[in-house]
């Protein structure tokens with residue numbers, strides 16, 4: 001067996017996977033479905049050629065362990081599941097690159113590396129079926145809200161606990177998955193960027209600094225319905241006007257503090273052509289890598305809404321829908337990641353991740369974590385047109401392998 005890393009094999013395996021798990025609309029590797037089970041069987045058969053122990057944990061995550069001289073474990077992770085009509089790289093590039101890295105390590109160290117190395121395929125990262133992402137990794141980190149998860153149902157009315165039972169998982173025990181992190185000293189995740197930053201810089205690879213914190217709120221302005229013909233402009237209590245003024249304002253706020261702000265939805269009542277809007281509800285999603293800057297984004301939006309409500313003589317109510325703190329990755333691992341990219345392709349860029357990833361859950365569980373991004377063509381993901389240049393795929397496997405080796409040596 002050759003001891004050399006073979007990035008072309010990863011590309012061939014990605015093509016092989018696409019060959020049986022995608023249709024004309026894109027990838028169909030939706031978690032807990034028969035196709036997902038088939039994809040897992042395919043992955044397990046690849047792992048069987050290695051001197052590893054493979055098992056599924058209490059939350060349905062697949063772990064493959066190459067025992068080293070030390071119990072200390074370096075984890076490499078990704079997710080084989082996809083959204084419906086998804087891309088061919090999201091999640092599975094990480095796992096298949098990890099598989100190739102595991103092969104190289106097993107060969108180079110005659111099956112016994114200085115530290116234990118484990119590959120994990122997280123269950124249901126996308127949350128496509130039940131609308132809740134990061135299922136397996138949040139069960140493992142201990143952050144899964146059991147009451148909320150117990151009540152989730154899919155489009156066909158099947159509850160999450162029932163769907164899990166069908167693939168042999170006992171919902172009430174999923175947080176036992178936590179024990180898998182017992183000896184973890186590092187967690188490494190490679191991922192396609194899913195955005196246009198590296199593409200615009202014409203760079204193949206980047207170090208991910210962390211994942212954005214998120215503040216997600218519904219803002220409701222309440223005025224008075226009134227006849228659109230008989231109510232003079234100066235007598236109106238127009239809820240829509242107050243809400244609409246928030247739209248240009250969030251661009252100013254983001255310009256001031258950085259980060260991103262999105263008004264993603266707007267509903268009006270009574271919502272008819274002949275009435276001034278009585279009630280207007282908008283949703284606001286704000287994200288930033290820095291916790292204090294995120295707090296300023298939120299505070300400025302709140303102050304602006306209060307001003308517009310006062311000026312428009314309408315009432316105002318805020319409701320928090322969801323929030324999460326920013327997650328910053330480990331300084332030493334970020335340095336290894338930077339070095340690995342520099343050695344592979346010369347130039348390195350550091351960027352935050354807008355989307356959440358399993359890596360954020362592992363980091364929140366206290367395991368030192370880092371992610372590496374590879375450029376996305378078109379800057380598009382969760383779509384069948386998702387793609388990355390073949391030469392960039394090869395580079396990312398090479399750089400990710402160097403990151404793994406540096407991490408192993410630091411803990412040897």
Ligand SMILES: [Zn+2]
Nearest residue numbers: 090091125191
């Ligand atoms: Zn992903």
